[in-house]
Amino acid sequence: MAARAVSLANKIILITGASSGIGRAAAEQFAETGANLILVARRAERLQELKSKLETAFGIKTHTVTLDLQDIPKVEKLIPGLPAAFQEVDILVNNAGLALGKAPAQDNDVADISVMLDTNCKSLAVLTKCAAKGMIARNRGHIINISSIAASDHYAGGSIYCGTKAFVTAFTDSLRHDLVGTNIRVTAISPGAVQTEFSNIRFKGNQEAADAVYSGIQPLTADDIADQIVYAATRPANVQIADIISYATYQASGTNIARVLAQQSGSQNA
Numbered sequence: 567m568a569a570r571a572v573s574l575a576n577k578i579i580l581i582t583g584a585s586s587g588i589g590r591a592a593a594e595q596f597a598e599t600g601a602n603l604i605l606v607a608r609r610a611e612r613l614q615e616l617k618s619k620l621e622t623a624f625g626i627k628t629h630t631v632t633l634d635l636q637d638i639p640k641v642e643k644l645i646p647g648l649p650a651a652f653q654e655v656d657i658l659v660n661n662a663g664l665a666l667g668k669a670p671a672q673d674n675d676v677a678d679i680s681v682m683l684d685t686n687c688k689s690l691a692v693l694t695k696c697a698a699k700g701m702i703a704r705n706r707g708h709i710i711n712i713s714s715i716a717a718s719d720h721y722a723g724g725s726i727y728c729g730t731k732a733f734v735t736a737f738t739d740s741l742r743h744d745l746v747g748t749n750i751r752v753t754a755i756s757p758g759a760v761q762t763e764f765s766n767i768r769f770k771g772n773q774e775a776a777d778a779v780y781s782g783i784q785p786l787t788a789d790d791i792a793d794q795i796v797y798a799a800t801r802p803a804n805v806q807i808a809d810i811i812s813y814a815t816y817q818a819s820g821t822n823i824a825r826v827l828a829q830q831s832g833s834q835n836a
Contacts, residue, residue: 571800575600579799580645580655580697582635582689583662585612587762588712591792592659593620599796602627604652606644607662608634627651635662635689636681645696657708657799658697660690663730665768668723679726686730691737698745706749710795711738713756715811719820727768735809742808751806753798758813758820761785782825783816 579596583589585607593603597620605613605628613630621628629652635641645655663686666678694709701707717735720728735754742752765776790812798807816824 570802572802573599574657574800577601577656578604578652578654579657579659580604580606581659581661582606582693585609585616587764588757588760588788588791588795589659589661590616591788592661592795595789595792595796596799597624597626597628599800600624600626601657602652604629604631604648604655606631606633606635608632635693636684638684638688638692641689641692642696644693645700654700654704655697656706657710658694659710659712659795660693660734661712662686662689663712663714663734665724665727665764666770667768670723671725674726682726682730686727687733687737690734694737694741698741698750701750702745702748708751708753708799709738709741710753710755710798712791712795713738713754713809715756715758715813715820717756721821724820738809742806749803751798753807754809755791755794755798756809756811757786757791757794758817759783759785759823760788760791760814762788783814783823785814786812 574596579601581589581593581603584593584605593605593616596603603620603626605616607613610632613632617628617630620626629649631644633640633644664682666682667675669675690711697709711734713734714731716724716728717731738752738754745752759780761780765779769775794810794812798810801807816826
């Protein structure tokens with residue numbers, strides 16, 4: 567029997583971190599379903615380019631918001647400030663997030679701590695609060711939070727980032743309890759090694775360090791994770807996907823990675 571996908575045509579979907587990586591891929595895949603999009607990110611030029619591309623290709627309506635999610639007062643005003651046609655958010659995808667550095671806890675940079683907490687935790691909680699109020703009033707909606715295997719699979723040098731993702735997973739689980747008895751679904755998506763700009767940002771432009779993260783494996787891609795987001799969003803109304811945890815092949819945890827492809831390449835070049 568074919569999978570029973572629910573139509574998202576004309577639904578309104580708000581995606582943070584939409585200018586690149588998983589957020590951009592999710593926007594592209596949601597656009598294919600006929601959904602209308604609210605795209606939020608810091609880079610205005612990228613947002614405008616994506617808006618033009620998706621509206622031309624799929625005939626959808628797209629609204630862009632240039633916003634640094636560290637600015638929590640502006641995050642709180644985001645949904646109330648949307649145009650009337652975009653006010654009723656059907657699906658919120660809290661995708662924006664980042665890691666900065668891999669210092670041990672005793673050497674964590676205070677500025678980096680603030681950026682990660684504000685972006686990964688505070689903005690997600692505030693935007694969820696604002697979206698959930700409208701969803702409760704309409705008794706429909708879906709909140710999808712992008713977490714990570716780092717939420718439970720902790721590692722040296724990840725004290726703040728792992729902590730923020732543990733927050734995302736715990737927040738998501740608690741939110742599901744808060745909304746039980748409503749028609750609002752709550753999902754966490756928890757990927758392993760995904761090759762996006764994530765490592766470039768973490769290592770602050772050190773391309774060699776960023777490339778080493780994915781050396782010897784075929785990592786997950788932004789499209790792989792976007793596919794999981796859209797899958798969760800298109801299940802029948804009686805199905806609530808609580809969490810999707812995925813690893814790259816050759817990966818068993820955040821740090822247990824068999825660099826098989828690199829080994830094979832070395833053998834062939836010997």
